[in-house]
Amino acid sequence: MKISSVEAVPLLASFKTMFRFGTSDRSASPNVVVIIRTDEGPTGYGEACPVPAFTSETQNSVVELLEERVAPVLVGRDPRHRLPLLHDLAHSLTSAPFTLAAVDTALLDLVGRALDVPVHTLLGGGFRERIEVHGSVGWDESAGMMVETALKQADTYRWLKLYAGRGDVDADLDRLQAVRDAVGPDVGLFVDINAMWTPSDLIRALSRIEAIGLSMLEQPLPRTAAAYQYELVGDLRVDVAADEAVRTVADAAEVVRERLATVVNLGHSKLGGPTAALHAAQIAAAGGTGVMVGSVIEMGVATAMGLHLAAALPTLSYPSYLMGPLKYRQQITEQQVEVIDGHIAVPEGPGLGFTVDERELRRLDARRHC
Numbered sequence: 001m002k003i004s005s006v007e008a009v010p011l012l013a014s015f016k017t018m019f020r021f022g023t024s025d026r027s028a029s030p031n032v033v034v035i036i037r038t039d040e041g042p043t044g045y046g047e048a049c050p051v052p053a054f055t056s057e058t059q060n061s062v063v064e065l066l067e068e069r070v071a072p073v074l075v076g077r078d079p080r081h082r083l084p085l086l087h088d089l090a091h092s093l094t095s096a097p098f099t100l101a102a103v104d105t106a107l108l109d110l111v112g113r114a115l116d117v118p119v120h121t122l123l124g125g126g127f128r129e130r131i132e133v134h135g136s137v138g139w140d141e142s143a144g145m146m147v148e149t150a151l152k153q154a155d156t157y158r159w160l161k162l163y164a165g166r167g168d169v170d171a172d173l174d175r176l177q178a179v180r181d182a183v184g185p186d187v188g189l190f191v192d193i194n195a196m197w198t199p200s201d202l203i204r205a206l207s208r209i210e211a212i213g214l215s216m217l218e219q220p221l222p223r224t225a226a227a228y229q230y231e232l233v234g235d236l237r238v239d240v241a242a243d244e245a246v247r248t249v250a251d252a253a254e255v256v257r258e259r260l261a262t263v264v265n266l267g268h269s270k271l272g273g274p275t276a277a278l279h280a281a282q283i284a285a286a287g288g289t290g291v292m293v294g295s296v297i298e299m300g301v302a303t304a305m306g307l308h309l310a311a312a313l314p315t316l317s318y319p320s321y322l323m324g325p326l327k328y329r330q331q332i333t334e335q336q337v338e339v340i341d342g343h344i345a346v347p348e349g350p351g352l353g354f355t356v357d358e359r360e361l362r363r364l365d366a367r368r369h370c
């Protein structure tokens, strides 16, 4: 079996409502679907979702990289030799993790379909058949708006991820307290600060974090202040997760070695693919650090990949961020994620188990709308 073509389809995708976190206001999303075809028929799909907070890749650059750098390396090669292909691509795809992640995903999907096994089987097998997911409450100036968003989700999820860091520390903590008061003590809450606090902000927040009942702080400090985070972790009786600080497997190794966090967020898109995410997970496990599966709120293809990744990890410290497609106005897969009792089932069909709806894909092609 040989790869015969690599196609990139940029999508016009948008969210049902504006989603604010960190420095981002997301109402549209510049996703790109990659399609890898073979001479024998099996085809694989991957999805890039480049977001500025993590990468300087853009929708146009992802398309260009797929056409000009990925296709020449892959065409004519056997897709079943995924690791040698990724190794060769790494030479010409530096600093393009989202592009690489889409290719890694498409190769896994393709080989899974060719062998008639789900992707998590290719990754070594599944530890679970369903993945617990959390809801998310974007940052808003209005505490009332955050409370309303949280209450809408409190029946669906046992855990909610909140966002802080954009406002004044005390005002942000007031908003988090308002959410806690509204949802009651039984909903697990953690907060993503997206590296927007200073060490002083974190010290100021310490006394209120336990009172609000936050179980975990995700990336409170920027990477440059990681040493402070290391010192402050010891004073916290909550978990600290590294997200923005872990963009490569080497970053994961540093976080684990220096004990900069108790949990590593393994988004496969930001890490350059599920293969890299698995390597990072193994390093974390070897160092006794927990892991969780994050995302950048992706559509069905990348989300299905996240579900297989989460299935293949022996332990997960927190629920996964894998309800992304529910935030989109459009869907690109025939199967949809469905949250039942706070969990999403791991797809069982061959490959990703989610099949791209070709008609929808072509309808959403951003080039048709230029």
Ligand SMILES: [Mg+2]
Binding pocket: 192, 194, 218, 219, 243, 244, 265, 294
């Ligand atoms: Mg995060």
